[in-house]
Amino acid sequence: MLNRRNVLKAMSAALLVLMTAPGWAHLKGYDPVAYFTEGRPLRGKAEFEYTWDEARYRFTSAQHMTLFRTEPDHYTPQFAGSCAARMSRGEKADANPENWLIHDGRLFVFISPGGQELFQANPEATANAGYANWQLLKDAPTGTKVAQ
Numbered sequence: 026m027l028n029r030r031n032v033l034k035a036m037s038a039a040l041l042v043l044m045t046a047p048g049w050a051h052l053k054g055y056d057p058v059a060y061f062t063e064g065r066p067l068r069g070k071a072e073f074e075y076t077w078d079e080a081r082y083r084f085t086s087a088q089h090m091t092l093f094r095t096e097p098d099h100y101t102p103q104f105a106g107s108c109a110a111r112m113s114r115g116e117k118a119d120a121n122p123e124n125w126l127i128h129d130g131r132l133f134v135f136i137s138p139g140g141q142e143l144f145q146a147n148p149e150a151t152a153n154a155g156y157a158n159w160q161l162l163k164d165a166p167t168g169t170k171v172a173q
Contacts, residue, residue, distance in 0.1 A: 051080045051106035052134070055122040058089035058100050060132050066122050080105070102132045103152075104159050107167070109133040110140030112155040115171030117162040128152065 051057075059067040069083020073090045076082070077097045084090040093100050102120075104112045111118040120134035126141055127133070128148050135141050144151045161171050 056084045108136040110143045113151045
């Protein structure tokens with residue numbers, strides 16, 4: 026039966042699918058440039074959307090979208106938005122874009138504030154371990170672990 030409640034349920038389900046689809050996995054609709062220019066995560070707008078490297082990004086303004094388009098490697102999150110702390114331990118896990126930091130001019134995102142703390146305790150070693158594991162896990166599904 027079609028009623029308001031069922032329509033709202035269907036719309037919510039569709040939105041959830043869209044926002045968690047692989048193309049959104051990197052930052053889940055957050056503006057990658059805002060971390061650098063505003064110093065905080067901001068949700069992008071649908072009218073400022075750009076696809077790069079098989080991922081869709083949203084931006085808060087046309088200016089941010091232009092900045093990204095001219096230098097996408099600078100603004101994209103490391104490990105395609107997977108948790109940097111988990112990646113350093115050999116696990117591919119989705120991050121929460123609200124937990125982040127910029128190190129050495131690169132954006133890293135984490136599942137929780139604890140991941141940020143772990144990273145900050147030894148950023149070079151954590152980043153290097155993450156980069157090594159990323160070579161093994163970049164094409165693997167979320168939840169995959171490097172065999173120990």
